[in-house]
Amino acid sequence: MKLLDISWPISAAITSYKDRYIVKIEPLKEFEKDGVRESMIELTSHTGTHVDAPAHFLRDGKTIDHVELERFAGSCVVLDLMDVTDAITDERLEEHDGEIADEDIVLFKTTNSLIAATDPFNPHFVYLHESGARYLVEKGVKAVGIDYLGIERGDPSHATHTILLEAGIAIIEGLRLAHVEPGEYPFMCLPLNVIGADAAPARAVLLIE
């Protein structure tokens, strides 16, 4: 079994959502001086590849430590959406209807994956339209993943997030899929178990033979 990493590399140069926060990675102990290396890492719950918990946008939503890990593990389909230039709508998803099974984890491979992981934040990223979110709720998927640091764009009502989270669909943001062939894979994404947090940084992989 091989693991294909689809996670966003974490560094002090990492892109952050709307360029709001800076990740700090600093040595606490250095080999030359201390004979050992240790580091301090300061990041946000939404840095790089991460899982949003319902508490991110819902008043009484579960925090990440209460979301079942099985939500982020199992059969997944990577959809080829490289031809979408703006929003992933219900119509665009209907073109892939036959590829999406009940209880699937659906990952969107878009041109977002061509943006370098340390580029300034790109406000024109491809996002999931609320009609697409409703479509996925009806399909009964268990999680949705996108290859940028957000899944919706400039919607003050946060409809896409709210529709998915209220339906108990997990949201995985910050994937990297440029090197991945669209298709079906076993998938696993493990977020850090941060008690009471609205989200947590995670590592995500596809399992290949």
Next chain:
Amino acid sequence: MKLLDISWPISAAITSYKDRYIVKIEPLKEFEKDGVRESMIELTSHTGTHVDAPAHFLRDGKTIDHVELERFAGSCVVLDLMDVTDAITDERLEEHDGEIADEDIVLFKTTNSLIAATDPFNPHFVYLHESGARYLVEKGVKAVGIDYLGIERGDPSHATHTILLEAGIAIIEGLRLAHVEPGEYPFMCLPLNVIGADAAPARAVLLIE
């Protein structure tokens, strides 16, 4: 498929090695004020469940982003070492010789798992003696995991770490195994992909039917 979480919960109250560092988790955005929740997380590369990279103790050792993820995924055996009161020596491991297969990931279930995850650091934790480390190198295991925040104790030469890391054996520290029956399981541990880091926080699970 069910996932059995064996990770150390991360909170501001988490035990840290020798009580040296404090984890900070603070709100960046709050629901009542901002309509959304986001958090800042400050921790070290060795907080809670984490994977040591060779760069932790070896001058030219690989950093965590260069360690193959397959090292932390695959067949594992949880050894019942609840009767060990001090060091896990080669002699203690020989008692379990028939349970350890080539290329196994070996996890030690010890009385460390009975120490609460937020207790002050316990300097008397059960650890892997360098003779035990040599034994595991000879057995050809691919990773070793222990249920406390360190795998060796008060050895200024860091022999246990050095023996394992030089042999390319991954070290997973900070597991929680009180709720786990000893035996064989498929295992997966995914550390954050922190570029250039000596270690990284991780989530670890056992797969059960």
